[in-house]
Amino acid sequence: MATVRKALAISLVSKYVQIALQLGSYFVLARLLTPNDIGLFSVAASAIAIAHVFREFGIGNYLIQEKELTEEKIATAFTITLLIGSTLFLSLFLLTPWIANFYNDDRLIDVFHILSFNFLIIPLNSTSFALIRRDMRFGAIAWVDLLSALAGFIVAVGLSTQGYGYFSLVWSSLANTLASVLTVSFFVRGGMFHRLTLNKSKAIFSYGSQMTLTNITGSISSNANDLITGKLLGFTETGIISRAQGVMNLFHRDITATIRGVAFPAFANAQREGRDIETDYIKSVTILTVFAWPFYGFFSL
Numbered sequence: 079m080a081t082v083r084k085a086l087a088i089s090l091v092s093k094y095v096q097i098a099l100q101l102g103s104y105f106v107l108a109r110l111l112t113p114n115d116i117g118l119f120s121v122a123a124s125a126i127a128i129a130h131v132f133r134e135f136g137i138g139n140y141l142i143q144e145k146e147l148t149e150e151k152i153a154t155a156f157t158i159t160l161l162i163g164s165t166l167f168l169s170l171f172l173l174t175p176w177i178a179n180f181y182n183d184d185r186l187i188d189v190f191h192i193l194s195f196n197f198l199i200i201p202l203n204s205t206s207f208a209l210i211r212r213d214m215r216f217g218a219i220a221w222v223d224l225l226s227a228l229a230g231f232i233v234a235v236g237l238s239t240q241g242y243g244y245f246s247l248v249w250s251s252l253a254n255t256l257a258s259v260l261t262v263s264f265f266v267r268g269g270m271f272h273r274l275t276l277n278k279s280k281a282i283f284s285y286g287s288q289m290t291l292t293n294i295t296g297s298i299s300s301n302a303n304d305l306i307t308g309k310l311l312g313f314t315e316t317g318i319i320s321r322a323q324g325v326m327n328l329f330h331r332d333i334t335a336t337i338r339g340v341a342f343p344a345f346a347n348a349q350r351e352g353r354d355i356e357t358d359y360i361k362s363v364t365i366l367t368v369f370a371w372p373f374y375g376f377f378s379l
Contacts, residue, residue, distance in 0.1 A: 088216045096223060122248075125177065135289070138208035154275055154276055156201075167195070234247055
């Protein structure tokens with residue numbers, strides 16, 4: 079339990095720094111970018127977020143919870159991740175003109191073309207990052223999250239001061255992904271690349287299909303606001319609403335995600351060792367409640 083507490087402390091400190099960077103970027107970018115710029119990017123980012131659920135396909139969680147993890151299963155997971163990422167990259171390129179036409183704005187074409195490269199880059203480190211989480215190396219995870227967030231912050235603020243408008247947010251997203259890959263490559267053991275095989279795909283597809291069905295529902299519900307508002311009201315109104323929601327979602331998206339990030343590997347490890355997880359689960363819910371109520375109470379005031 080001491081290990082879990084230490085991991086949670088490291089993760090929360092890391093996340094608080096990231097939140098500080100995000101709040102700083104909100105305040106700075108709100109002065110440098112127009113609501114229309116922010117709304118345009120928010121619509122694109124929401125669509126990309128939904129696509130990322132399919133890209134993940136529950137493979138990271140599969141690697142974390144699998145009791146008998148072999149090199150063959152890791153290699154299969156790596157192969158499937160590359161295939162899904164490449165497919166989404168090509169699909170997005172083909173669908174981009176239709177999306178731009180749907181929103182009556184050709185600016186979305188370049189935005190989606192640049193953001194789609196994330197689907198080629200992320201698979202390079204997603205398997206390795208899942209293995210780092212499985213090993214509960216939360217110090218390494220903290221560095222990955224911090225450096226990628228810092229890279230995104232520097233690029234967003236730097237380009238926006240130079241008048242790049244919404245493209246500053248687009249390139250910031252790509253910089254965040256590249257920094258994450260480079261940092262993971264520093265911490266990963268045994269190299270980031272694995273041989274290509276689909277020998278163990280049946281087990282992964284069985285687990286991933288269930289996870290994806292669950293996650294896609296949550297992703298659509300959380301990202302539908304920007305997609306619908308962008309179509310019905312326009313990008314300017316979407317930008318204003320998105321900034322407000324961004325602050326309110328800091329807890330749900332960041333703090334809660336941090337606790338989940340520690341809890342899931344810890345529960346999976348306890349299950350592999352045959353230990354009871356009910357007590358740890360109750361404690362995690364209690365910790366979450368202690369943080370959540372003051373946070374939302376403060377913002378309501």
